[in-house]
Amino acid sequence: MQSYNSDALPAETRMAAWNALYSRQLNNVDFTPASSQDFAARLSLGQLGPIQFARMCTNRTNILRSRKHILPSQQRLYSFLLQAGGSSQLSHCGHEAELTPGDFALCDSAAPHSFTVDDGSVVIMLRIDAKTLRQHLPTPERFCGLHLRNEVGLTGAMSAMVERLDAQLAKGFTSIYGERFAQSLLEMLSMSYSMGFDMGGDVSAVLRGRHAEVVRYIEDHLRDPQLSPATIAEGLRISPRYLRTIFASTGEKVSTYIIRRRLEECAKQIRDPSWAGHTLTEIAFAWGFNSAAHFTRTFHEHHGMAPREYRRRMIG
CATH class of the missing domain: 2.60.120.10 (Jelly Rolls)
Structure with missing residues (x-):
């Protein structure tokens, strides 16, 4: 060894x-x-x-x-x-x-x-x-x-x-x-x-594999403000309807998944002291948001507090 x-x-x-x-x-x-x-x-x-x-x-x-x-x-x-x-x-x-x-x-x-x-x-x-x-x-x-x-x-x-x-x-x-x-x-x-992780017999292995492929595509393009169900379908050469079918098994819409992941990545950087010198807007825009007001509203809905309050509680 x-x-x-x-x-x-x-x-x-x-x-x-x-x-x-x-x-x-x-x-x-x-x-x-x-x-x-x-x-x-x-x-x-x-x-x-x-x-x-x-x-x-x-x-x-x-x-x-x-x-x-x-x-x-x-x-x-x-x-x-x-x-x-x-x-x-x-x-x-x-x-x-x-x-x-x-x-x-x-x-x-x-x-x-x-x-x-x-x-x-x-x-x-x-x-x-x-x-x-x-x-x-x-x-x-x-x-x-x-x-x-x-x-x-x-x-x-x-x-x-x-x-x-x-x-x-x-x-x-x-x-x-x-x-x-x-x-x-x-x-x-x-x-x-x-x-x-028994996901049940009603979801085929092919559909699960396609879901993983979609998730990987989203993760690779998460910072792109143009990312949307339409651009994902186009990028993977599948129909928007099939994309909805792939995600239907998870109980979460594609657009909801994108917002949730962006908010999670923003929260991770907001609570990281090494990012204290960056504004909340800089962090939000770096993760694909293109509206400060939209970011603040969705962040509050997801975390139960405004981004500024979240930063204050996490790093003082």
Whole structure:
């Protein structure tokens, strides 16, 4: 198992060196720690058949994979994130997941994400190429960003199994049965997700896959003030009626989803002290709003208070 420690990097260039190391070994991302002076992280990598295991331990930091990090030439990978210790918050594909020990979330390398890990966080990542995962989980897009809780179905048993396998790999475990172990593990993970998010038999797998495609399109264009059901339908080359059918299964209109996601992203920046120097209008317009009055009204409806009051309460 390969191991890397931020303490081994030069203090004056530690953050840049760690970002480069992580991007080279896993995915292109930007680490932004709560304190760059106190930043400390460890990364261990192992392999079990087609599954790459990665254990990351770090103090509080945000790991951002934005659209600029995603290259068309890169292989598409999915990562099962297991919160083995501490806590974290994942924002991905329009979902927010607050992870505590034993919880899982699924992440798609082809879509942006924001992953904030708290002090003492330990995360085990199981990385699989899209083709292999689809043999076990035909529509992984529908699960990306969702929070699979430890107490649901087989999740607790899967959490314990993954942690034990990771510990065995750290000791140098190898076996001629590694491929079979990996396939069994993927099958059980697939079953855990199917049990944890049973969306009912009335919604076809094709429709769920199309819904995930629409969500990904919206997330990629969320900052565009021209984004609308009409432009989404045109961009995906589907009819507006079919777009409404895709979203009907969720009980939320497309336009409502767009507004909700924009408000969530605005609220995230409003309560972030690093954005205190930006006006509320700047933040709103950066996320696709083109009317300050409309932003204030919809924000109040969603959060129960005006944006200015929300900022005052959150950061003083």
